[in-house]
Amino acid sequence: MKANDGAEAAKRRAGESAADRVEGGEVVGLGTGSTAAHAIRALGRAVDAGLDVRGIPTSHQSRALAREVGIPLTTLAEATPDVAIDGADQAAPLGPQPDSGSTAPEAGAPAVSAFGAAGGTALVKGGGAAHAREKVVDTAADRLLVVVDRSKLAATLDHPVPVEVLPEAAPTVRDRLGGLGGEPTLRAAERKDGPVVTDNGNLVLDCAFGDVTAPDRLARDLEGVPGAVAHGLFVDLVDELHVGTADGVAVHDY
Numbered sequence: 001m002k003a004n005d006g007a008e009a010a011k012r013r014a015g016e017s018a019a020d021r022v023e024g025g026e027v028v029g030l031g032t033g034s035t036a037a038h039a040i041r042a043l044g045r046a047v048d049a050g051l052d053v054r055g056i057p058t059s060h061q062s063r064a065l066a067r068e069v070g071i072p073l074t075t076l077a078e079a080t081p082d083v084a085i086d087g088a089d090q091a092a093p094l095g096p097q098p099d100s101g102s103t104a105p106e107a108g109a110p111a112v113s114a115f116g117a118a119g120g121t122a123l124v125k126g127g128g129a130a131h132a133r134e135k136v137v138d139t140a141a142d143r144l145l146v147v148v149d150r151s152k153l154a155a156t157l158d159h160p161v162p163v164e165v166l167p168e169a170a171p172t173v174r175d176r177l178g179g180l181g182g183e184p185t186l187r188a189a190e191r192k193d194g195p196v197v198t199d200n201g202n203l204v205l206d207c208a209f210g211d212v213t214a215p216d217r218l219a220r221d222l223e224g225v226p227g228a229v230a231h232g233l234f235v236d237l238v239d240e241l242h243v244g245t246a247d248g249v250a251v252h253d254y
Contacts (some may be wrong), residue, residue: 006246008034010149015039017022017251018085018145019141021240027074029137030066032059032130035147035244036087044069058137059130060199081086084141086134087186088123094215094236097118108148112150112243114252120254121146121213121241126162126232129158129187129198133142135230143239150245161222162187162232163205169227170203176225180218182207194216206230 022028027221030040038064040055047053047070055071056079057063066073094238115121117195123146125131138144163184165173170186177184184205187196196204212218215235222231236254243250 007149007151010244010246011035011147012038012244014147014149014242015085016042017242017244017249018147018240019046021145022046022051022083022085026082027056027079029081029086029141030055030057030062030071031084031086031134031138032062032128033087035149036085036100036241037065039085039147040065041069044071047071054079056137058133059128060129061130065215068227069236072183076137080098081137081141083143083145084138085145085147086125086138088125088146088152088234089127089232090124090157091115091146091148091152091241092153092154092157092215093119094122094123112153112245114155115153115241115243115250115252120236121238122157122212122236123163123234123238124157124159124232125234126204129162129164129196129204131162131232132164132198132200132202135234138234138237144237145240145242146238147242148244151219153243157215158210160185160206160208161212161218161224163207164198164200164202164224164229165205166227166229166230167203170205173225173227174205177205177207179222180209181182182209196233200229204249
């Protein structure tokens with residue numbers, strides 16, 4: 001229980017740190033997931049205290065939470081986001097990494113300091129099946145602030161990559177992903193029979209590729225698969241990485 005409490009506190013610190021970077025008058029992309037939810041709640045408190053912002057949600061979940069905490073909402077048709085705050089299922093540094101030594105959070109993971117390198121950061125997103133809308137909003141924003149706790153850091157991406165697919169195209173997309181060296185699995189729903197259906201009415205194939213040593217190349221390959229609506233690789237898009245730790249937040253600018 002204490003470990004879970006500590007992880008949740010780290011997520012909260014990261015979310016609040018990113019929310020503190022939002023300025024009055026800005027339009028904010030509101031990401032999806034447990035750490036992004038902490039940022040949305042922090043923004044709601046700031047709005048209650050007088051901060052003038054509008055939010056663009058990336059999912060039904062983030063829309064409902066934003067309404068609950070009182071953030072005025074808009075759409076991409078009406079405004080361009082100045083900043084987006086989003087979480088990640090995994091983050092790995094791009095380019096050469098310094099020796100992580102004994103400060104790594106767990107075996108195989110880099111120290112937080114490794115993410116300060118100039119090479120940027122690659123992400124796997126899509127655990128909440130909202131990565132298609134997240135990618136649209138996050139890339140439209142002038143600045144992308146990503147919030148994670150240390151458990152999401154990795155030396156190399158190896159988390160299965162979610163691929164949102166048109167339902168009719170799922171069999172052919174599955175074959176194409178296999179041809180790229182992946183092992184795709186249709187994501188099953190937990191509280192209903194059958195597969196997960198995204199907010200866009202599509203299915204999700206979680207595709208294991210092992211160690212993704214060239215995420216930019218894999219991203220290009222996935223973008224060329226007909227019937228694949230969006231993949232969960234976000235390569236070199238992060239402007240700020242906020243890493244919640246046991247005693248604070250490490251912020252890296254790119």
